[in-house]
Amino acid sequence: MAQVGSLSAETEILSHVLSLVQAVRAFDADNDGSITAAELGGVMASLGYNPSEQEVMAMMQKGDTNKDGLLSIEEFLDLNTKDWEIGSLANLLKAAFETFNGDVDEVLTVNELFGVMGNLGFHLSREDCQNIIASMDGDGDGAVSFEDFKLIVTSLL
Numbered sequence: 001m002a003q004v005g006s007l008s009a010e011t012e013i014l015s016h017v018l019s020l021v022q023a024v025r026a027f028d029a030d031n032d033g034s035i036t037a038a039e040l041g042g043v044m045a046s047l048g049y050n051p052s053e054q055e056v057m058a059m060m061q062k063g064d065t066n067k068d069g070l071l072s073i074e075e076f077l078d079l080n081t082k083d084w085e086i087g088s089l090a091n092l093l094k095a096a097f098e099t100f101n102g103d104v105d106e107v108l109t110v111n112e113l114f115g116v117m118g119n120l121g122f123h124l125s126r127e128d129c130q131n132i133i134a135s136m137d138g139d140g141d142g143a144v145s146f147e148d149f150k151l152i153v154t155s156l157l
Contacts, residue, residue: 008131013084015135017152020080022138023047024073034070043076077155090156093132095120097153100146107143108133 023046025031027039035043041056051059063071063079071079099116100108114129124132136144136152 011131011135013156014132014152017077017081017155018136018138018148019047020077021073021148021151024076028073034068034072035076036070040071040076073151074154077151081155084156090153092117092122092124093149093153093156095122097149100149106146108146108149109143 023043024035026046027042028035029039037056037060040060041051041053044051044056044059059079060069060071063075065075065078066072096108096113096116099120100112110126110130110133113133114124114126117124117129133142133144136148138144138148
């Protein structure tokens with residue numbers, strides 16, 4: 001069963017992960033899901049950091065695991081979230097992700113998350129589910145695209 005205090009902190013982490021995804025997408029000029037070193041500098045500046053050129057290059061070398069000279073969204077998230085302790089919410093979301101994998105409408109709503117969590121034996125309130133969805137809802141439409149859900153969950157595991 002989720003604890004309300006920890007769930008609140010964990011949904012803040014989800015919201016932060018979403019802001020990382022949005023920052024990368026904003027600077028991904030060709031919309032291919034990857035950023036260059038120059039774009040990485042812009043992403044970091046948009047997040048309130050002012051890294052030197054050497055720091056940006058070090059981040060690129062550390063994060064570019066496939067050595068293609070670019071940083072994919074997944075690599076960027078891994079670089080920026082690998083030391084985070086998300087707690088039980090990551091496991092809950094992983095279970096939901098596995099259930100939703102193959103969802104036809106490609107979005108996750110509060111009602112769907114609430115229903116699946118209950119079916120899986122996790123006792124989250126509708127309000128908890130609403131907070132989770134809100135923390136991952138980049139466009140404010142009350143739903144999370146499956147692709148964003150997948151990116152966020154994967155970055156937390």
